[in-house]
Amino acid sequence: MARLLRKKYSYLPPEGTVDHLVVGAGVVGLAIAERLVKAFPGRSTFVVERHGQVGQETSSRNSEVIHSGIYYPPTSLKTALCIRGRDLIYERCEQYGIGCKNTGKLVLATSQEQMGYLKALHEKARKLRELGVGDVPLEWLSGEQVRELEPDVGERVVGALLSPKTGIVSSHVLMENLEKEITDSETGELVYGTRVVRIDRAEPSGGGKRGDGSEDGWVVQTLTEDGGGGEGERTAVLAKSVINAAGLNAHHILNQILPQEQRLQLHFAKGSYFSYRGPGVSNVRHLLYPCPEENVSLSGLGTHLTMDMDGEIRFGPDVEWLSPPLDEEGEDVPDFWATRMAVTDERMQLAIDEVRKFLPGVKAEGFAPDYSGIRPKLSKKGETAVDFSITHPRPGFISLQGIESPGLTSSLAIAEMVEQMVREEVHGLGKGRGQNVSERGRLESWA
Ligand SMILES: Cc1cc2nc3c(=O)[nH]c(=O)nc-3n(C[C@H](O)[C@H](O)[C@H](O)COP(=O)(O)OP(=O)(O)OC[C@H]3O[C@@H](n4cnc5c(N)ncnc54)[C@H](O)[C@@H]3O)c2cc1C
Incomplete structure (x- = not known):
């Protein structure tokens, strides 16, 4: 699909620049964007969502349960993020008056x-x-x-x-709250009805070479809807960092930047x-x-x-x-x-x-x-379930895949983790470090 998309949508030079571009306005993408907007008020954050509203896919089609964190292996990300996320959701619901109930x-x-x-x-x-x-x-x-x-x-x-500690939350109200915090900020923006169709690494600048960390980021090409369900305008932006939170479509976004042999199948x-x-x-x-x-x-x-x-x-x-x-x-x-x-x-x-x-x-x-x-x-029928996968496979490209349950419960904790990755591995690293910037990544290095 990555190759087919590239054939269909030829390269377009970028027209503007953004510091953080989040793909997908489900609960995870929104939580990440809200966190980035607040953590880095001097940098711009865009969320690009293909539907006309937030949370039209998995985030509005689940049990809305705030899980306690008991079901997953003790050392897994699922356990750590679920427990932390559970506490953060209860706190946030109280702080903003979001409907939730600690039913047990x-x-x-x-x-x-x-x-x-x-x-x-x-x-x-x-x-x-x-x-x-x-x-x-x-x-x-x-x-x-x-x-x-x-x-x-x-x-x-x-x-x-x-x-x-188990309870329920209105996922819609939670997402509306996150959306409002982003749009009320000076530097956050949500772009609806717009689909990411192609991603290219920006060419090295300032005399650098590919792989030495001098790249300027990612050229993210988007396609807006024409209002009648058809294809509208194509445009491209230079994103200093991309955060892939595209849920059921996350592998198609990730595969855009990977060679054939590393491509992921969900x-x-x-x-x-x-x-x-x-x-x-x-x-x-x-x-x-x-x-x-x-x-x-x-x-x-x-x-x-x-x-x-x-x-x-x-x-x-x-x-x-x-x-x-x-x-x-x-x-x-x-x-x-x-x-x-x-x-x-x-x-x-x-x-x-x-x-x-x-x-x-x-x-x-x-x-x-x-x-x-x-x-x-991330696992097939009959295989043992796999942990959340939150990786940094290429400089400035953070990717989340397999964010199934307890992804709603974990969303605010995932956002904390991604903020940390952006702070340490994207902004903190500066240019020229090359190689593996994430210990957590299972994709070990880049070319
Ligand atoms: C049946 C079921 C029950 C569940 N129950 C619970 C539960 O009780 N408690 C719990 O904690 N978790 C639960 N979960 C898990 C939880 O719903 C998910 O982990 C969470 O909603 C994932 O959010 P997300 O933002 O990653 O994905 P999504 O909500 O799928 O958001 C991804 C977004 O990316 C957008 N997108 C995709 N491709 C593109 C593109 N090319 N360009 C632009 N936008 C794009 C999509 O339109 C979508 O809005 C359940 C899941 C399921 C399926």
Whole structure:
């Protein structure tokens, strides 16, 4: 796709300059841009978003859960960023009056085998404290104690862990708040209806050579919409640094700057949600999660009960791997998933069977297909889940890929981390250092 795009959109010389260019106005791109605007008030920050509004893709198609940080390996970025991000979200919600609720969550076991899974989670929480990674409090409840708290939970549930730090947030209000902070600033700007179509390294200046760090940045070419869904004007800007936060499209942006053999392929797992109105949930106050059936894989946490800020109940998301059509270079056709968002009745029946294991009073008639979201995954179906990937593969090009759950919870902490990378590795490094500027990068060096 990278080659095809380059053929379609020939090089354009840049017309202006920006210090930081963030691709994508999902919650992660917005959080990063807000942080950069505040951390570097003397430098300009643009966010380029292809849709007409913020958060039209994964950031508005998720469970809106503030996760506690218990599910991921202790030394992973997911754990560290989730715990830090969780605390930052609660603080921010309080500071700006953004809707969020610290509901707490119950992870429910329906067998002795699942009690073993809960024990492992409990032990992990202890380890996280011991290692100084963070505090994820968990409390043991017997089946009876669960039913005292949540009378709708069935007799099959033999025990549970209560996670008091889990909650819900209105992702839309959070994104609107971040958007406002950017647009109210002197140096931040959001550019909507504009798609990044091509990225070239700026030619070396001042007598330098490629690879010696003297490049001026990246020539980012964009295409605006013509208002009728067609292609409008093409233009290019010189970005001193680029931050790729393009979510489901992040690999297509990253692959623009990588040689063929280093190109990345993302994989896609859809999650469907079902709204519910009916008996069997009238008293529910906590988020209710089953134990994942295959607890070796973190690809899904099981079809669980969440609620939004208005108290509307929904179940989901399930996990359905998608097989994308491939282009002539063997890469997935960009945005192929846009035609696969419908939620089907077949998936709904599977969800009802799952939910009845812990909430026996729910009635099939109360379920209705709701919405779906797509997880951008770095691992394939059947492979062990992979950590977030936040890399600095080329000077001044920071790239985030595989930002699946808990990306919403982690967004403000990811922004902190990227700010640090920009401060130390982009602005702090100056010119001429060359080679690997990020210890975190898995792409070790540049040519
Ligand atoms: C089913 C599901 C449930 C989830 N539940 C939770 C949860 O409960 N809690 C939690 O913490 N996390 C959850 N997540 C994860 C969370 O939603 C994501 O990690 C987060 O929204 C990712 O945000 P993002 O900004 O990286 O991506 P996105 O929201 O996808 O934003 C990327 C943006 O980039 C734009 N873009 C792409 N290509 C271009 C281009 N070429 N030019 C310009 N713009 C471009 C897109 O239009 C889009 O707006 C869930 C995810 C899914 C799929």
